[in-house]
Amino acid sequence: MKVILTGNEAVARGAWEAGCHVAAAYPGTPSTEILENVSTYREMYSEWSPNEKVALEVASGASMAGARAMCAMKHVGLNVAADPLFTMSYIGVNGGLVIVDADDPGLFSSQNEQDNRWYALHAKLPMLEPSDSQECLDFMKAAFDISEQFDTPVLLRLTTRICHSKGVVRTGERTERPVRAYNRNPAKNAMLPAFAKAKHYMVEKRLEEMRSFAESSPLNYIEMNEGAKIGVVANGVGFQYAMEALGDRASYLKIGFTWPFPRKLVREFAAKVETLWVVEENDPFMEQEIRAMGIPCSGKDVLPLVDELSQALVAKAVLGTEPGPGTETGIMPPNRPPLLCPGCPHRGLLFLLSGKKDVVVTGDIGCYGLGSMPPLNVGESTICMGAGFSAAIGFQKALEKAGKDRKVFGILGDSTFFHSGITGLIDAVVNKSRGVFVILDNRITAMTGQQHNPGTGVTLMGEETAALDIPKLCEACGVKSGNIHVVDPYDLKAAKKAVDLAMAADETTVIVTNRPCALIKDVQRARSDLFCTIDHEKCVVCGACLNLGCPAITKKDGRIVIDPVPCNSCGLCVQICPKQAISREGELHD
Template sequence: FNSVTMADGAEIGVIASGVGYQYAREALGDGANFLKIGFSWPLPRRRIREFASKVKTLWVVEENDPFIETEIRAMGISCFGKDVLPVVDELTPAIVARAVLGKEPAPGREGEVPPPNRPPLLCPGCPHRGLFFPLSKKKDVIVTGDIGCYGLGSMPPLNVGETTICMGAGFSAAIGFEKANEKAGRNRKVFGILGDSTFFHSGITGLIDAVVNKSRSVFVIMDNRITAMTGQQENPGSGRTLSGEETVALDIPKICGACGVKDDNIHVVDPYDLKASAEAVDRAWAAEETSVIVTTRPCALLKNVQKERAGMKCFVDEERCVLCGACLKLGCPAISKRDGRIVIDQEACNGCGLCVQVCPKSAVGKKGES
């Protein structure tokens, strides 16, 4: 996993990992020696010392915090890194070249076709979309988000979410926003949103605070049965250990009840059912006590889900379609308008059926459902 590339006559040495290595390699080319670290912990200390002894100037190129650099300095090895390179934002070959060489890099090859715009969106069939869509119609709400796929709900056209700070802040920030609203005399309902894994990790304490402090906010737990954004790791609600063994699956609604939320204020819905989701949003919005909405649908990218839904596709009946654009407001990447007509990409669609439910002219159908 760890490899060394030495260049004839080069006095500069670069230690890098991941994308930092790619940027440095593109910027410096054969003008530097490289130690590419593919297995970063434990660090290959002996190889690092050997590499450092063969170069005149040593650089550590990594994005954000100086993790590798700090360890190398702790080994007593002198190097350059975050004393020159930025500690925030993404690196680029140009930034690396300016820092190490003091000049701009040679221009790269320009493609004949410019890359298309690819805004970050929820995946086709993502169950989070089913709750975000009715919530997006509420214009007098504040939505505090969290770290997870559901953070993408803040992107157009859904535009659901004002904050994304840290794990658990979807709930804790909601409590603070509500108290600030009360102080300022504003009557705006606050919805706090996080996922199932984040709820187990750092959301339960926020919910307890909400109940104890008599919060009127709505706390949404998007249960997609997995830790989706960071690689589909199991969590305490998925029913399996990290090694894949079957185990107890914790019951989120019961945990909410144990935290003090009244049964009448706990709403469990299938987010693929837009009517039920909208009704849950309305009931929670009108409540004068702490309310919880739990959406229950597994992530659309799980292998078993993809297998079950392999033949399910939605399609547009062009004779009925009036190009009203209602389906486009879902923000589904599988739906687009091309050459004056609405098109559903059959490769991307997995037949969740949300577009069928929003079409006012019954111009969208669904096939392959058992």
């Protein structure tokens, strides 16, 4: 059947057709929809794991036991899962094991632009790279076969444009396969030093075997065009940009099996063309290999290392053609940065912390990161998942060393807390941090688009399950119950009281906000007819409400206007208006 699918949908379909049994992931843009789609195929067990390391370990256990298994994560997620990754390379597989990695060239929704092809080289694992949705499906199936043929986990690397681009795909049916037999085999599966050393020899040998396999794999192919003097080696979406820009003016070596790099094939191709170009996004991964072989080529000497490529960039680099004349007015519009939504429950606490001079806020990965933009300007740092807590500990200790009396607030969300914030909190308690640890619990993994997490009480497959109690967890981590303040962030008075108590405390303190995300369907429905209105007789246009950074409140033609459609009557503006000019309207639905 011919359908139109995103790369992520096609990866899920490929896993299903390949007879995959177990799939695990932690959400992260641009990879999130892979597991969301896997969960729609009921033949597969699928789960949201608390973090990427757990996801890869769950998939590893399933593979060891004989099931075909996969996990999916964004590029920085593979850093979290790197520990099991490197050792699973030694262990290999029983049932096929595929690790889907989604890089983010252009940093659409990430904290760095790392190129995860280096993981293939570093962990000595094969890597496949599809160039469109059809290949996402086909390569996923090929990856399982390669995994079982060579007794190795396989990395399938996508990028944002592959994940979130749709293309026409021919789908097939599922090949049902039994879970393979499992026999206890510590020499294969228990990586004690003596076993692991023996395995390392095997890994090096496997790499050489896979190198000759890659040379003749149909995932790499040469497409010669008569009379074309330019030769292009390209992978991923870069191949599409090259085809678009150069068409039959070039010949192509399309790389789908990226690692081990098919050196002989490259040498054969290079001999047939006059000039050789390497078209790849971010790092000169293939280019470095080709140059090391002594083959002259062009690539990152002309094409950019940073950001995405495009057909225009390729055409300019290879042919010297400038892009067609666009339409210019000479007027630059103001920026439109992303914002916390109207009614976002993060806004209350962030507002209380904004402008506080005696406070430092270390942030984390999640919507609250948007609080570091004007007008709230709350947040000094964003490193990675969990660092909102652990960096706060170090920050506080350093300020104490410097003799500065400033309180450090570490801020993260519920999903981030379960992911890796909880270990930071344990460290804070045990090592006597005076910091304040804030969990903005909005009952969902919001930034990636509403996924369940260990606090929500529902699994990826839609079953009801235990919902972990965050305040109780904090208490179990050793925070004194008197130092745990649970507040409604829509209630500024209560929230301020908690902040004041935390400021005065000399021990590890926790603040948990407990309002669900305004975008959760039930919340949206319940609050759909609630809104705030402004009494223009009372309003003196002082602009206090604008300091909330709420997209529903604007100043237009000298008046403050509240748009009732996006407004959900969180009521923060009502509470801070010095003239009591704003009031709540409408009804709450059940």
